[in-house]
Amino acid sequence: MNGWRTLFPNAWYISGREFRGRVRSRSFVLGTVILAVIAFAATQIPVLIDVVTSTSQTRVEVVVEASGMPADAQTELTATLNSQSATADHPPFVVTWLPGGDLVSAHRDLVQGKFDALLIVARDPVGQNLGFVLQTDLASDGQAVSALDNASVLLALDDSLARAGTSIGAVQNTSFEVRAVNPSSGAITTVGQQVSTNLLSTGLIVLIFMAIITYGTWVAMSVAEEKGSRVMELMLNATTPLQMLAGKVIGNGAAGLTQYGIILAAVVGGLLAQGPIHQAVLGGPSSGAAFGGLDPVVLAAFGVLFVLGFLFYSLLYAALGSLVSRQEDVQSATSPLMMLIMVGYFMSVFGLQSIDDTWVKVASFVPFFSPYLMLARVSTGHVAPWEFGLAVVFLLAGIAVALVAAARIYSAGVLLYGQRVGLRQVLKAARVSR
């Protein structure tokens, strides 16, 4: 371990070579372009949803068998059905009013697909109340049916009020809103924001998860490549294993950050473009994205956990990569690590549902899982600052241990050739090599 004093500049040279080699590779360029396009497209999903909902229309024919309906019954029903829509140009419901209509031809029109639903309005001869029958192939629990249900009830209410000599206008604008209370911060948010926060947490966790797996594999691949092409022996004379290890982790990490930066730029660009695109396609303002509420504190925590998590895991990837002689074997050699990462990921996905459980709290301090679970806790606001600090300290300690262990395994592993080197063999060799 005499490499500490002389870690640089060789680690810089190696990381520079790794970075350039990686960024210039076809897989990097292609992968970055594809991911950036996907990321940009993903930000336009709210616009797409608006487009779909605005162009999909439910055509309803209403056969009125009842007599003595309120004069504004048709306008009333249409307005209620379309009250949730922001766009006036493409109302979600088109209502065709057939007072005393022909039920047989109306039914035929429904079967032929000229209409999506047939609403029959009749009056109960005894109680004089309105009764409704809906014939449709729309999903019975779908939004359209429940909207028709609500509108029908309102129409019946209006009708009975009219018969009683009063009007519904007074109660129509009643609103009902649910607000979520954060138990630790006490902050009150709308349900929309709550959903948005959970979505954001999941998104950030997926970002870290993807980064560790993808870029960690890069590190392992690059170690195996050097070993496979036997350029390793030339390197071993020129540098120390620690310099190589540091160079590889830094170089591939920087390449990974570059890719992430480009993808993030695409996301930000997409979010900025959302408004103008919405304007251009639909001629109205966006009905709101699901990406709001990016808290700077959460972003900072994400940055810290992202970098430390990557460092921690990529050291382990490098150690495992040094055990194989060919790039084809990297996948199988690193699969234990993959399992561990998956476990952490799923723990955080389930943990988001029960963020205050003890097991979530405990696991969020374990270096293998803290990049996910601590992030989940931070982003949902269920954590005290000292807890985050402690997790970071543990993670740093984990990195130090991983560095020493990885350097040992690495310096022994890179000289061992064969189909597959067992861990015992490596540990044995690690004791005698420098």
Added chain:
Amino acid sequence: MSLIIDSVSKNFGDVHALDDVSLEIEPGEVFGFLGANGAGKTTAMRIVLDILRPDSGSVSWNGRPNTEVSRATWGYLPEERGLYAKMTVVDQLVFFAKLHGVAPRKAERETRDWLDRFRIPEYADRRAEQLSKGNQQKIQFIAAILHDPQVLLMDEPFTGLDPVNAALLKEAFQEMKDRGKTLVFSTHQMDTVEELCESIAILDRGRVVVGGTVRDVRRATGRQVVRLAVEGDSQIDWLDGLDGIRVTRRGQDYIEADVAQGKDPGVVLQAALARNCRIRQFEIADPSLEQIFIEHVGQFDTTERTLAPSTVNA
């Protein structure tokens, strides 16, 4: 002022890769490591380079332990050759030199000099994967010397080179020797050793069986060899019948025979004249290194005893 390997032993599990090996290599000397596959040549070099640590014993250069000597002291051409496939020749040579602390501009200038000398200047900006094996080998040699190391350790430098390229490499050896560098290389090719080396060591199963200057090693057998060629008789069957003479090789050009210790090689010449042969060639020499090698090590071992089976390049 020399490279001293002092009682070095190294085991890999049950295999004794090196067993109490001691050698002294003089500065400015060309030194040959001879041995069958798995004799311990590569392990010895890796221990000198401090890539591996010995189980016991030590290595020193100019009185300083090799663990304290600057890495730039050594130039290493590994047996398993490798370059970064996607990097251009100049880029990677400059990269390797930079790791040893050479300024990039100087490294690039010298790289192009050496490429000229090896008659491959046009490959400077090609990627390594586009080069033939022989040319890659020359690049690797340049990588080993670009930082002007004091000691060059080369594992089988001539393997896989055609005669023209082998001659170019020998020229480069000479140049390094003229610059006062110490050259250590391993090989199977005995003629190359006789041509280049001042001193040798023959390794067998991790032990030095013979060592010293080439001349001393050859004289030490006490035997002599005669080479005889006569007109019209390529077999010279009667030679085997002479007392103390044993035919060792029947070549196309001449017959080679061992003369037992204490016998006069002249009896061969007398016998030939007595038979009225027209002698084309008669030569008395020390035994060849190849014969000495075979005497000490036995036939070239065809079974791989290498500890690091090369599954990749095989």
